[in-house]
Amino acid sequence: MISFDQISLTLRDRLILNQISGSAKKGHITVILGPNGAGKSTLLSCLAGLRAPDSGKVTLNNKMIAAMNGRDRARQIGLLPQQGDIHWDLSVKALVALGRLPHHDRWGTTASDEAAVAEAMILTDVAHLADRSVLRLSGGEQARVLLARVFAGQPEWLLADEPLANLDPLHQLDTLERLRAYAHGGAGVVVVMHDLTLAARIADDVIILKQGMLAASGPKDDVMTPDTLSDAFGVHVELLQDRNGGAVVTLLGAAR
Amino acid sequence: MTSRRLNPVLAIILIALMFASLFAGRVSVPFSDWLSGSLQSVIITELRLPRALLGAIIGAALGMSGAAMQGYLRNPLADPGLFGVSSSAALGAVCSLFFGFAISAWLLPLFAMAGAALGMAALALLAGRSGSLIVFTLAGVILSSLTGALTALMISLAPSPFAVTEMTTWLMGALTDRSWDDVKLAAPVVALGMIITGFAARDLDGLTLGETAARSLGVNMRRLQWMIALGVGLCVGVSVAVAGVIGFVGLVVPHLVRPLVGNKPSALLIPSALAGAILIVLSDAMVRLLPTAAELRLGIAMSVLGAPFFLALLIKMRRETA
Numbered sequence: 001m002i003s004f005d006q007i008s009l010t011l012r013d014r015l016i017l018n019q020i021s022g023s024a025k026k027g028h029i030t031v032i033l034g035p036n037g038a039g040k041s042t043l044l045s046c047l048a049g050l051r052a053p054d055s056g057k058v059t060l061n062n063k064m065i066a067a068m069n070g071r072d073r074a075r076q077i078g079l080l081p082q083q084g085d086i087h088w089d090l091s092v093k094a095l096v097a098l099g100r101l102p103h104h105d106r107w108g109t110t111a112s113d114e115a116a117v118a119e120a121m122i123l124t125d126v127a128h129l130a131d132r133s134v135l136r137l138s139g140g141e142q143a144r145v146l147l148a149r150v151f152a153g154q155p156e157w158l159l160a161d162e163p164l165a166n167l168d169p170l171h172q173l174d175t176l177e178r179l180r181a182y183a184h185g186g187a188g189v190v191v192v193m194h195d196l197t198l199a200a201r202i203a204d205d206v207i208i209l210k211q212g213m214l215a216a217s218g219p220k221d222d223v224m225t226p227d228t229l230s231d232a233f234g235v236h237v238e239l240l241q242d243r244n245g246g247a248v249v250t251l252l253g254a255a256r
Numbered sequence: 257m258t259s260r261r262l263n264p265v266l267a268i269i270l271i272a273l274m275f276a277s278l279f280a281g282r283v284s285v286p287f288s289d290w291l292s293g294s295l296q297s298v299i300i301t302e303l304r305l306p307r308a309l310l311g312a313i314i315g316a317a318l319g320m321s322g323a324a325m326q327g328y329l330r331n332p333l334a335d336p337g338l339f340g341v342s343s344s345a346a347l348g349a350v351c352s353l354f355f356g357f358a359i360s361a362w363l364l365p366l367f368a369m370a371g372a373a374l375g376m377a378a379l380a381l382l383a384g385r386s387g388s389l390i391v392f393t394l395a396g397v398i399l400s401s402l403t404g405a406l407t408a409l410m411i412s413l414a415p416s417p418f419a420v421t422e423m424t425t426w427l428m429g430a431l432t433d434r435s436w437d438d439v440k441l442a443a444p445v446v447a448l449g450m451i452i453t454g455f456a457a458r459d460l461d462g463l464t465l466g467e468t469a470a471r472s473l474g475v476n477m478r479r480l481q482w483m484i485a486l487g488v489g490l491c492v493g494v495s496v497a498v499a500g501v502i503g504f505v506g507l508v509v510p511h512l513v514r515p516l517v518g519n520k521p522s523a524l525l526i527p528s529a530l531a532g533a534i535l536i537v538l539s540d541a542m543v544r545l546l547p548t549a550a551e552l553r554l555g556i557a558m559s560v561l562g563a564p565f566f567l568a569l570l571i572k573m574r575r576e577t578a
Binding site for chain 1: 330458461462463464465466468469471472473474475476514518519520521
């Protein structure tokens, strides 16, 4: 379990996170929601151990994440950042293989590295692109390659910052399905998202931030209520169900 | 071509070129005389052989440093001179010439190495402990413009026209009249610098995905910053110390090699070292063969080569973006 207790963080004189507590469980998908500038990405990078909060603590199985050795941490926690930088025109396979970096001690890859890379490419539907130059792919294809990179590391915890940006509807659903399957396999998945409908469909637990403070957190059905959502986002919403019973969040208009 | 086959091919080309370069020069020495101990054989054993070795060492140092810098800054046009270590070394060397210390063969390189070391220390002070790429690059730019200005100041205050000539000539790097002493100085320092740089290879791969993703993969940005600074600093510092400023190699060689290794930063380091050595040994043999009155300085030859290269690059990029 990743827990965070009373964490606060000030960046450039702005209080980004204000006394936030909560947790993410293994086998669950925890979705972090909130308006722009609420501190979602900052919270995610604290959970990933890339930022240490000014006060409070973030722990993984009762160990302080910030104090962990970088490579140990990287083997357990995989992060898909929001901005998908790709600086060199590697082949898709070589880029996905970067996800194995925390696993090998020296040069050369082992059979288990290659198996993990191949499996990750199949999971995200990029295996047919393996030998292509990654910078010649479309934005959506690149996003799937970057997701494959995280899967290739086989982390027990997968943290993703807006993994659906740039994806077409089919691959959005597909990616959500992959994340769900990954969580069912026993891993913990934490996702920052904007789309409330997709969030309602995938989340087990939800954390809602507003202006750096915790607006609500808990199991999805307790948190994603019209009142909580309109309070946090300043938008009136209606919660509906489609004919298959899937949740639909309809935006009715700005709450004044 | 995979890098597994590329490295042996480059190594064979390098050795063949180094051997061929022993024939290049004003005086022709028949192969049968090379080890005869005659006056002519001294040209081979005491002049051309150390010169070929030194060219290879410096070329390897500059080529690998360039590859490491480009990987670290994630910029295909980054140059090892960017951190100001080479201009610090040049300042040290110019100081020794200013005070007329160049009489002893060891003093000028020692001054240059001291300059490089001070430059690295200044870089550490300026960049602080942030590990931020932009702060680090800015610190390097400040350092190189400061040391460049001080070098110009030393030249303008030089005690005699003779000293001015010495300084300016020296700044245009060359491998003329180098001895085994220079090889003995450069080889261990370059080896150390290349080993340190080699340890950064895997982290450079991680940086392909940007700083955030690299850190999430366990890359320690601060440690990487100092490995690059130290590795590149040692390589470039000692190169300037024994041969003066030779630009262009660190910039162009990784650029040419990159497509051959699938653009992967770690796979680029060793082929860049080999190709850098090839480029220097080849160009140094060419300047010896040119029928100029005085031998063309290698540093100038490389700069002259540089301009058309960039023109070709520009035309290619314009065509691709059009």
